[in-house]
Amino acid sequence: xxxxxxxxxxxxxxxxxxxxxxxIDKGFLETTTAEIASRAEIAHGTLFLHFKTxxxxxxxxxxxxxxxxxxxxxxxxxxxxxxxxxLKVYLDFLEREEDLFSVLARELPFxxxxxxxxxxxxxxxxxxxxQQIIKEGINRDELRDIDPIQAITFLFxxxxxxxxxxxxxxxxxxxxxxxxxxxxxxxxxxxxxxx
Amino acid sequence: xxxxxxxxxxxxxxxxxxxxxxxIDKGFLETTTAEIASRAEIAHGTLFLHFKTxxxxxxxxxxxxxxxxxxxxxxxxxxxxxxxxxLKVYLDFLEREEDLFSVLARELPFxxxxxxxxxxxxxxxxxxxxQQIIKEGINRDELRDIDPIQAITFLFxxxxxxxxxxxxxxxxxxxxxxxxxxxxxxxxxxxxxxx
Amino acid sequence: xxxxxxxxxxxxxxxxxxxxxxxIDKGFLETTTAEIASRAEIAHGTLFLHFKTxxxxxxxxxxxxxxxxxxxxxxxxxxxxxxxxxLKVYLDFLEREEDLFSVLARELPFxxxxxxxxxxxxxxxxxxxxQQIIKEGINRDELRDIDPIQAITFLFxxxxxxxxxxxxxxxxxxxxxxxxxxxxxxxxxxxxxxx
Amino acid sequence: xxxxxxxxxxxxxxxxxxxxxxxIDKGFLETTTAEIASRAEIAHGTLFLHFKTxxxxxxxxxxxxxxxxxxxxxxxxxxxxxxxxxLKVYLDFLEREEDLFSVLARELPFxxxxxxxxxxxxxxxxxxxxQQIIKEGINRDELRDIDPIQAITFLFxxxxxxxxxxxxxxxxxxxxxxxxxxxxxxxxxxxxxxx
DNA sequence: CATGAATGAGTTTTCATTCAT
DNA sequence: CATGAATGAAAACTCATTCAT
Numbered sequence: 001x002x003x004x005x006x007x008x009x010x011x012x013x014x015x016x017x018x019x020x021x022x023x024i025d026k027g028f029l030e031t032t033t034a035e036i037a038s039r040a041e042i043a044h045g046t047l048f049l050h051f052k053t054x055x056x057x058x059x060x061x062x063x064x065x066x067x068x069x070x071x072x073x074x075x076x077x078x079x080x081x082x083x084x085x086x087l088k089v090y091l092d093f094l095e096r097e098e099d100l101f102s103v104l105a106r107e108l109p110f111x112x113x114x115x116x117x118x119x120x121x122x123x124x125x126x127x128x129x130x131q132q133i134i135k136e137g138i139n140r141d142e143l144r145d146i147d148p149i150q151a152i153t154f155l156f157x158x159x160x161x162x163x164x165x166x167x168x169x170x171x172x173x174x175x176x177x178x179x180x181x182x183x184x185x186x187x188x189x190x191x192x193x194x195x
Numbered sequence: 196x197x198x199x200x201x202x203x204x205x206x207x208x209x210x211x212x213x214x215x216x217x218x219i220d221k222g223f224l225e226t227t228t229a230e231i232a233s234r235a236e237i238a239h240g241t242l243f244l245h246f247k248t249x250x251x252x253x254x255x256x257x258x259x260x261x262x263x264x265x266x267x268x269x270x271x272x273x274x275x276x277x278x279x280x281x282l283k284v285y286l287d288f289l290e291r292e293e294d295l296f297s298v299l300a301r302e303l304p305f306x307x308x309x310x311x312x313x314x315x316x317x318x319x320x321x322x323x324x325x326q327q328i329i330k331e332g333i334n335r336d337e338l339r340d341i342d343p344i345q346a347i348t349f350l351f352x353x354x355x356x357x358x359x360x361x362x363x364x365x366x367x368x369x370x371x372x373x374x375x376x377x378x379x380x381x382x383x384x385x386x387x388x389x390x
Numbered sequence: 391x392x393x394x395x396x397x398x399x400x401x402x403x404x405x406x407x408x409x410x411x412x413x414i415d416k417g418f419l420e421t422t423t424a425e426i427a428s429r430a431e432i433a434h435g436t437l438f439l440h441f442k443t444x445x446x447x448x449x450x451x452x453x454x455x456x457x458x459x460x461x462x463x464x465x466x467x468x469x470x471x472x473x474x475x476x477l478k479v480y481l482d483f484l485e486r487e488e489d490l491f492s493v494l495a496r497e498l499p500f501x502x503x504x505x506x507x508x509x510x511x512x513x514x515x516x517x518x519x520x521q522q523i524i525k526e527g528i529n530r531d532e533l534r535d536i537d538p539i540q541a542i543t544f545l546f547x548x549x550x551x552x553x554x555x556x557x558x559x560x561x562x563x564x565x566x567x568x569x570x571x572x573x574x575x576x577x578x579x580x581x582x583x584x585x
Numbered sequence: 586x587x588x589x590x591x592x593x594x595x596x597x598x599x600x601x602x603x604x605x606x607x608x609i610d611k612g613f614l615e616t617t618t619a620e621i622a623s624r625a626e627i628a629h630g631t632l633f634l635h636f637k638t639x640x641x642x643x644x645x646x647x648x649x650x651x652x653x654x655x656x657x658x659x660x661x662x663x664x665x666x667x668x669x670x671x672l673k674v675y676l677d678f679l680e681r682e683e684d685l686f687s688v689l690a691r692e693l694p695f696x697x698x699x700x701x702x703x704x705x706x707x708x709x710x711x712x713x714x715x716q717q718i719i720k721e722g723i724n725r726d727e728l729r730d731i732d733p734i735q736a737i738t739f740l741f742x743x744x745x746x747x748x749x750x751x752x753x754x755x756x757x758x759x760x761x762x763x764x765x766x767x768x769x770x771x772x773x774x775x776x777x778x779x780x
Numbered sequence: 781c782a783t784g785a786a787t788g789a790g791t792t793t794t795c796a797t798t799c800a801t
Numbered sequence: 802c803a804t805g806a807a808t809g810a811a812a813a814c815t816c817a818t819t820c821a822t
Contacts, residue, residue, distance in 0.1 A: 008781070033817060043783040045819080054817065109301040109359045116363070150382035154349045157356035161348070164304050168311070187345040191386040198801060203806060228792065238808045243793065245806090398802075423796060433804040435798080444796065499691040499749050506753070540772035544739045547746035551738070554694050558701070577735035581776040588822060593785060618813060628787045633814060635785090 012050050014040050019061050024099045027107050028058050059115045062104070069097060070122045077126065083133050083143070083192070087185050090126070094159065095177040098166070102176070105163035127152050134192065143192050155188055207245050209235050215256055219294045222302055223253050254310050257299070261317050264292055268321060278328050278338075278387070282380050285321070289354065290372040293361070297371070300358035322347050329387065338387050350383055402440050404430050409451050414489045417497050418448050449505045452494070459487060460512045467516065473523050473533070473582070477575050480516070484549065485567040488556070492566070495553035517542050524582065533582045545578055597635050599625050605646055609684045612692055613643050644700050647689070654682055655707050662711070668718050668728075668777070672770050675711070679744065680762040683751070687761070690748035712737050719777065728777050740773055 018040035022031040033054050037044040051057035073093050080086040094101055108116055130152045137143035162169060162176045162184075170176045213235035217226040228249050232239040246252035268288050275281040289296055303311055325347050332338035357364060357371045357379075365371045408430035412421040423444050427434040441447035463483050470476040484491055498506055520542045527533035552559060552566045552574075560566045603625035607616040618639050622629040636642035658678050665671040679686055693701060715737050722728035747754060747761045747769075755761045 011782085032815085034815095037784095044817095045784060046782055048818065049782070052818095106304040109362070113362075120363070144385060146385050147378065147382055150378050151386070153356070154353050154382070154386070157352040158349050160356055161352035167304070168315075183342065183345055187342055187349070190339060190341050191346070191349070199805070202801085206806075227790080229790085239792095240794080240809060241807055244808095247793090249792065401803085422794085424794095427805095434796095435805060436803055438797065439803070442797095496694040499752070510753070534775060536775050537768065537772055540768050541776070543746070544743050544772070544776070547742040548739050550746055551742035557694070558705075573732065573735055577732055577739070580729060580731050581736070581739070589784070592822085596785075617811080619811085629813095630788060630815075631786055634787095637814090639813065 008050075011042060011046065014042065015047055015050055015057070016061050016064055019057060020065060020100075023061065023103060027103045029107055029110060033057075055112055055115075058111065059118075062111075062115060063118055065100065066119060066122050069100075070125065073126060074129070077129050081133065081136075083130070083137055084185070084189060086130060086133055087188065090130075091159075091177055091181045091185065094163075095175050095181070098163070098175050098177055102163040102166040105160045105166075123156070127156060130155070137192070142194060144194055146192060151192055154191075155184075158184060158188075203245075206237065206241065210237070210242055210245055210252070211256055211259065214252055215260070215295070218253075218256065218298060222298050224302055224305055228252075250307060250310075253306075254313070257310065258313060260295060261314060264288075264295075265317050265320065269324070272321070272324050276328065276331075278325070278332055279380070279384060281325060281328055282383065285325075286354075286372055286376045286380065289358070290370050290376065293358065293370050293372055297358040297361040300355045318351070322351060325350070332387070337389060339389055341387060346387055349386075350379075353379060353383075398440075401432060401436065404432065405437055405440055405447070406451050406454060409447060410455060410490075413451065413493060417493045419497055419500060423447075445502055445505075448501065449508075452501075452505060453508055455490065456509060456512050459490075460515065463516060464519070467519050471523065471526075473520070473527055474575070474579060476520060476523055477578065480520075481549075481567055481571045481575065484553070485565050485571070488553070488565050488567055492553040492556040495550045495556075513546070517546060520545070527582070532584060534584055536582065541582055544581075545574075548574060548578075596627065596631065600627070600632055600635055600642070601646055601649065604642055605650070605685070608643075608646065608688060612688050614692055614695055618642075640697060640700075643696075644703070647700065648703060650685060651704065651707050654678075655710065658711060659714070662714050666718065666721075668715070668722055669770070669774060671715060671718055672773065675715075676744075676762055676766045676770065679748070680760050680766065683748070683760050683762055687748040687751040690745045708741070712741060715740070722777070727779060729779055731777060736777055739776075740769075743769060743773075 015036065019031070019036045022028075022036050022039060025031075033047055034044050036057075037047045040047075047057070051060060073090065076089045076093060077086055080089050104119070108119060111119070127149075131148040134143060134146075134148040134151060138145055138148070159177070162180050166176045170179060210231065214226070214231045217231050217234060220226075228242055229239055231252075232242045235242075242252070246255060268285065271284045271288060272281050275284055299314065303314060306314070326343040329338060329341075329343040329346060333340055333343070354372070357375050361371045365374060405426065409421070409426045412418075412426050412429060415421075423437055424434050426447075427437050430437075437447070441450060463480065466479045466483060467476055470479055494509070498509060501509070517539075521538040524533060524536075524538040524541060528535055528538070549567070552570050556566045560569060600621065604616070604621045607621050607624060610616075618632055619629050621642075622632045625632075632642070636645060658675065661674045661678060662671050665674055689704065693704060696704070716733040719728060719731075719733040719736055723730055723733070744762070747765050751761045755764060
C-alpha cells in the first residue's frame, strides 16, 4: 500500500469513527453530513469522495461496527452453553454497547432495505445461538416444549423495546438494560423453564 | 348545522383522511404538509387554517384514531375474562388497524414527548386489562407465578416488533399480525400456562 | 338614519375602537387584520366590508383619532399665551396619550404617504401655535432672536425621539414623557430665553 | 490568499454590498433574503452559507459600516475643539452617509435589542464628544449654563428627525441634511451661545 | 486526493384579501 | 349586510450533493 492509499484509508477510518460518534449522539437520521465533516475536521466534500452518498456511509459504518460487535458477542456467547449464562453475557454486552444499540433499535425500520437486511442477518446469527441453547434445553427436558424461534423473538423484541424507549425508561445517565436486566432474565427463565 | 359549518367539517375531515392516508403511506415524519394539501386538492394555507401546526395535525389524527380504537378494543376485551380470548380479540383488532399501528410502532420514539405520552397512556390501559386477567389466572393457579407486568411487556414488545418490521415480514399485501398471530398466541400461552 | 345604516355605523365604530387598542398594543405594522377581527368579535371578512384594505383602515383610524386629539390639544393650548404654560399643557397631554403617540412616533415613516401627510398636517397646526407664542416672545424681547420654526423643530424632534425610544427609556410602566418632561422644559426654556 | 478564499471573500462582499443597496432602497425590515440573493445573482442558500440568519447579516452590515463610519467621524471630530467646527464636520459626514443613516433613523426602534444597543453605543461615543466640547464652552463662559446632555439630545433628535423624514423633506435626489444643515447649525449655536 | 463554496429544491408557517353562503 | 373558509404568494431557513480550484 503506497502512501496515498494509506492516507486515504486514514481519512476513511476517521470519517467512520466520527460518523459513529455522531450517530450515537443523535442517530443517523438527524445527523447531517456537514456535521460529521466538521466534527472530523475534514472538508464537507471529502466525505463524498469516500462515500458517494450519505446512505452509503450509513451502510458502511454500521456494517463495520456490527461486524466487530458481532465477533465479540459470538466469542463471548460461544463459551456459554446454558441459557442463563448466555443471557447474562448478552445483556452485559448490550449494556456496554447500549449507546449504539438504542439508536439502532429506534432507527432500524428507517434504514435502506439492504442495510436493514445486513443488520438483521447479523442479529440472526446471535438469535440462532440462543435458539440452539434452548433446543438443547428442551431436549434435556429442562425447558418447556416451546418453539425456540418464537421464544427468542419474545426475548429480543423486549430488549429492542427497552432500547428504543431508552429516553423514557432510563433516568439520568443510567443504562436501560442495566435497569431491567434482572427482571427480564428472571421472567424469561421462569417462562421457559419447566416446573 | 348550516352549510358553512358542514363545509368546514368536510374540509377538516378531508384533511384528516388525506393526512392519515399519507401517514400510512410514508409515515408521519416523512409526510410534508404540502403533500397532504396537494393530495387533498386544497391550498397549502388551508391546512394551517384547520390545524395550526403540523404537530397539532399529527396529534389530532392519532388522538382521534386512538380514541376510537381504544374504545373499540376496550369494549371487545372487557367481555373477555380469559387470556386466550382476550389475545384473540386484541390481535384481530390489531390486524384490522395494522396500517396505522405499524407506522406508530416505527415512529413512536420520534414523536414529541406529549404525543408519545398520550399514546403510551392509551396503550397502558389495554396492557392493564391483560395484566388483570393474568393476575386472576395466577390466583386461580392456572398460570405460572410470574410478574404480570413483565409478561405483558414481552407480549406487547413482540407485537410491536412485528408491526415495526412489517415491511420485511409481510409478503404482498398480507398482514403481519395475521401471519404471526397463531404462533404468538400459542407460544405466549405455553409460556405462561402451568404444566 | 335607518336601522341598517345605524348597525353598520356601530360595527364600524367597533372596528375602529378595537383596531386602536391593537395599534396601541403592538403598532399597526405588527397588528394583523385577523387579530383585530377576533378581538372585535366580528368576522374577519366584515372588516374588509367596512375598510377595503388594511391601509384604508389605518388611515381612517388614525385620522379619526388625531382629529379628536387635535381638537382637545388646540382647545387646551389656545388658552395659553406664554411658552412655559403651553409646554406644560402639551407635555401633560402627550403623557396622557403616550401609548398612542409612541407608536405613531415609531411608525410614522412607514405609513402610506397620504396618511403621513395628514398626520404631519395636524401636527403642523400645533407646531404653529408654539411658533406664534415664540414669535410674540421674541417681539416682546423676552426670547432670543431665533427662527421659531427651527426652535420648535428642536423641541418636537426631541419629544418624538423620547416617544419612539420609549421601550428603552422608560422603566416598568412609567411614562417616558413624565420621566423627561422637567428636563426638557427646563432646557428648552433656558435655550430660548434671553439673559 | 488563495483563489478559493479570495472567491469566498468576493461573494461575501458581494452579498454585503448588495444587501446594503437593498437595505438603502427599502430598509432592512422590508428587504427579503430572496431579494438580496436574486439581486446578487447567487443562490438563495448561498446567502445563508455566509450569514446564518438574516439578523446576523443585518448586524454584520451595520456593524461593519458603523465601525468604519465611527472611526472616520471620530478622527474628524477629534481635530475640532470648538462646537461650530465639530458641527460642520459631523453634518458633512452625515450628508455623505445619508442613504444609510436615514434608513437607520427610521428603523432603529424595530431592530433587535442587541443591535439597537450596539448602534446606540456607537452613537453615544459621538454624543459624548459633543458634550465635552459644550462643557468646555460652558467652563470658558462662552456657552450658556445648560445641561450638555440635554442640549445634545435636542441636536441629535433633530438630525434624527430630518433623517427619518427624508422622503418628505428632500426634493429630487437632494440631501436632507444638506438642505437643513445651515439652519440647524445656526439655530443650535444661537441657542447655546451666550449673549 | 482534498477542499469548501455554491447550489436549489424543499421545509413549515403567515396573512391580506376574496367570495360563496 | 355579515360571515368565515379558502386562497396562494410570500417568508426564512436547511441540507445532501456537485465541481472548480
